[in-house]
Amino acid sequence: MLKLIGYRLLLAVPQLLIVSLLVFSLTYLVPGSVAAAILGDAAATPAAIAELEAHLGLDKPFFTRLFDWYAAALQGDLGTSLLSGQAVTDLITQRLPATLSLVVGGLVVAVILGMGLGIFAGIKAGQPRDRAVTGITAFMQSVPEFWLGQILVVVFVIQLQVAPVLAWTPPSQDVGRWLAGLILPAIALGVGTSALIARQTRTAVAAALGSRYIDTLVAAGVDRRRILWTYAFKNALVPALAAVGLAVGVLIGVSLVMEKVFSFPGIGTLMLQSVLAKDFPVVQGVALVVGVIVIIVNMVLDISYGLINPKARPA
Structure with missing residues (x-):
């Protein structure tokens, strides 16, 4: 098991290097000058642009800037915002709790x-309720999350007035209000993604219950519930966890849009503002943090595979 953990940690290093290199390189493809955007149309003369670029270090060669950025990032310094002058690490730290709350809430749902739904359909594969669940999950997957979020806001916030107008409240201020404000965003974010997990779980449970060893257990008189939860569900967990890993990536991407619907002050809003303002240090920092979160989640899931299924462990 320790070998599996070490292997996954070692594999995460080149993944982080590739992600950070791509993010740093893509900022060079954005048209326009950062210095010109900061100065504005009136003050953006060629001399002023050149002076500001020299001051910000934007006139340095690509590899020099890349090496400096890597050296600082390894020490926890992701640079300074070109617009606000704040440390990128501080900006992300302030907004990350809102995004993580939204993603975790959506993942729980x-x-x-x-x-x-997957277990409910899988234990009766091919029967009417299985087909009903298939139709329900197809509908759930086709509903846009931002549209569902707006419908929930109109119904529960505006008409029924049973949900708070301001969805985000830091848990350090009031845990109850934090949970109350998280319910609608979590439902809007998690419903569509649950269809992916439901289909994978349904297939895995149906395959496990159709195995020969299940017939042997039934013939031996083992209780049906014990067969389902002790044997079939355990074997179905590995493909179900794979779907959860895919769901996390989807949730992170969709949460950046859902922050606008529910006015969550998360890193998605920060990323959008920074892209429009060409504040590249912030864009690079946010993209790197998102990449780290996805890699860590997948690493934890890979280790979970090894705990559930010994065959997934390296020899």
Whole structure:
């Protein structure tokens, strides 16, 4: 097991290097000058642009800037915002709790709803309720998350007035209001993603229950519930966890849009503002943090595979 953990940690290093290199390189493809955007149309003369670029270090060669950025990032310094002058690390730290709350809330909804529907359909594969669940999950997957979020806001916030107008409240201020404001965003974010988990879980449970060893257990008189939860569900967990890993990536991407619907002050809003303002240090920092989160989640899931299925462990 320690070998599996070490292997996954070692594999995460080149992944982070590739992600950071791509993010740093893509900022060079954005048209226009950062210095000109900061100065504005009136003050953006060639001399002023050249002076500001020299001051910000934007006139340095690509590899020099890349090496400096890597050296600083390894020490936890992601640079300074070109517009506000604040440290990028501070900006991300302030907004990351909102995004993580939204993603975790959506993941909880997606896992509970997805695995519940998947198990409900899988134990009766091919029967009417299986086909009903298939139709329901197809509908859930086709509904845009931002549209569902707007419908929930109109119904529960504006008409029924049972949900808070301001969805985001830091948990350090009031845990109850934080949870209350997280319910609608989590539902809007998790419903569509739960369809992916439900389909994978349904297939895995149906395959496990159709195995020969299940017939042997039934013939031996083992309780049906014990067969389902002790044997079939455990074997179905590996492909279900793979779907959860895919769901996390989807949730992170969609959460950046959902932040606008529910006015969450997260890193998605920060990223959008920074892209429009060509504040590249912030864009690079946010992209790197998102990449780290995705890599860590997948690494934890890979280790979970090894705990559930010894065959997934390296020899």
